[in-house]
Amino acid sequence: xxxxxxxxxxxxxxxxxxxxxxxxxxxxxxxxxxxxxxxxxxxxxxxxxxxxxxxxxxxxxxxxxxxxxxxxxxxxxxxxxxxxxxxxxxxxxxxxxxxxxxxxxxxxxxxxxxxxxxxxxxxxxxxxxxxxxxxxxxxxxxxxxxxxxxxxxxxxxxxxxxxxxxxxxxxxxxxxxxxxxxxxxxxxxxxxxxxxxxxxxxxxxxxxxxxxxxxxxxxxxxxxxxxxxxxxxxxxxx
Numbered sequence: 001x002x003x004x005x006x007x008x009x010x011x012x013x014x015x016x017x018x019x020x021x022x023x024x025x026x027x028x029x030x031x032x033x034x035x036x037x038x039x040x041x042x043x044x045x046x047x048x049x050x051x052x053x054x055x056x057x058x059x060x061x062x063x064x065x066x067x068x069x070x071x072x073x074x075x076x077x078x079x080x081x082x083x084x085x086x087x088x089x090x091x092x093x094x095x096x097x098x099x100x101x102x103x104x105x106x107x108x109x110x111x112x113x114x115x116x117x118x119x120x121x122x123x124x125x126x127x128x129x130x131x132x133x134x135x136x137x138x139x140x141x142x143x144x145x146x147x148x149x150x151x152x153x154x155x156x157x158x159x160x161x162x163x164x165x166x167x168x169x170x171x172x173x174x175x176x177x178x179x180x181x182x183x184x185x186x187x188x189x190x191x192x193x194x195x196x197x198x199x200x201x202x203x204x205x206x207x208x209x210x211x212x213x214x215x216x217x218x219x220x221x222x223x224x225x226x227x228x229x230x231x232x233x234x235x236x237x238x
Contacts, residue, residue, distance in 0.1 A: 019200040019201070020200065022199055022200050022201075022202070022207075023196045023197075023199040023200040024199075025199070025207075026195070026196075026198070026199025026200075026202060026207055026210070026211060026214075027137070027192070027195060027196060027199055027214075029207070029208075029211040030195055030199075030211045030214035030215050030218065031215075031218070032215075033092070033095065033211060033212055033214075033215035034214075034215040034218045034219045034222070036096070036099075037095060037096065037098075037099040037215060037216075037219045038099070038219065038222065038223075040096055040099040040100055040103060041099045041100070041102050041103035041106060041223070042103065043103065044099075044100045044102075044103025044104055044107070045103040045104070045106045045107040045109065045110060046107075046110065048103065048104050048107035049107040049110035049111055055107065055111075058104055058105070058107070059107075059108065059111075065105065068101055068104055068105050069105060071101055072098060072101050072102055072105070075094065075097065075098045075101070076098070076216075076220075079094065079095075079098075079213075079216060080213075082094060083209055083212070083213065088208035088209055088212070091208075091209050091212045092212055095212050095215060095216055095219075098216070099219070102223065106223075109227075109230065109234075111237075112234075112236060112237065113230065113234040113235060113236055113237065114234075114235045114236070114237055116235070117230075117233060117234045117235040118230070118234065120233060121226065121229050121230050121233040121234055122226060124229060124233060125222065125225050125226040125229050126222075128185065128225065128229075129188055129221070129222050129225055132185050132186075132188040132189045132192075133188055133189070133192045133218075135189050136188065136189035136190060136191070136192030136193040136196075137192050137193070137196055139189070139193070143186075143189055143190040143193050144190070146186050146190065147186060147187060147189075147190025147191070147193075147194075149186075150182075150183045150184075150186040150187050150190065151187065153179070153183050154183060154187075157176065157179060157180055157183060160172070160176050160179075161176055164176060173231070174231070177228045177229075177231035177232060180224065180225075180227075180228035181225065181228045181229060181232075184221050184224045184225040184228065185225065187221050188218070188221045188222075188225070191214075191217050191218055191221060192218070195214040195217075195218075198210055198214070
């Protein structure tokens with residue numbers, strides 16, 4: 001295919017079309033797994049929100065709810081170590097288990113916000129995410145510095161969010177949400193650029209697991225971007 005993106009990619013890889021093809025194939029796998037993860041999360045969220053017994057079990061007990069949150073953090077923290085020991089199929093199962101756990105707690109979104117605004121926010125998020133992913137793929141600029149700054153800013157964002165849990169400042173909440181959107185917009189572009197480089201060098205034996213690592217990274221970028229945007233575009237139920 002002869003187009004401007006293809007020409008830019010050929011120049012970037014010094015005419016190495018094999019590396020370019022590897023990167024494209026790898027990213028297709030990454031986005032495929034990420035999409036499957038998002039569909040799993042959406043399906044579980046919808047099921048939990050619409051099943052009173054399950055919904056009450058999760059949201060009626062702080063022990064259960066926070067236990068699920070802790071389990072999600074544990075999987076993310078242990079993902080790398082576990083993935084080195086597990087076969088690719090095991091890593092895929094771990095990723096989908098994380099997506100399902102995330103869906104069980106994100107069911108709260110359907111309980112707090114009107115369904116129409118959840119759908120429209122998802123579309124806005126998908127468009128923003130897709131645009132930044134495309135930018136990260138085609139740009140020749142090195143995004144590592146901006147990405148590193150955004151990565152460090154996540155720590156400050158978490159601290160600010162925890163502080164605001166006690167302050168209950170609506171102004172600070174909006175500032176946190178705005179900064180959160182900016183951070184994950186930058187991280188999306190940077191992560192795609194990194195994954196493109198990884199995909200051009202990964203061996204066939206490595207590509208399967210690396211694609212799942214990439215899918216988890218982009219999945220979390222998307223989920224966080226969606227949640228922050230929901231603060232702006234979501235309409236709360238009465």
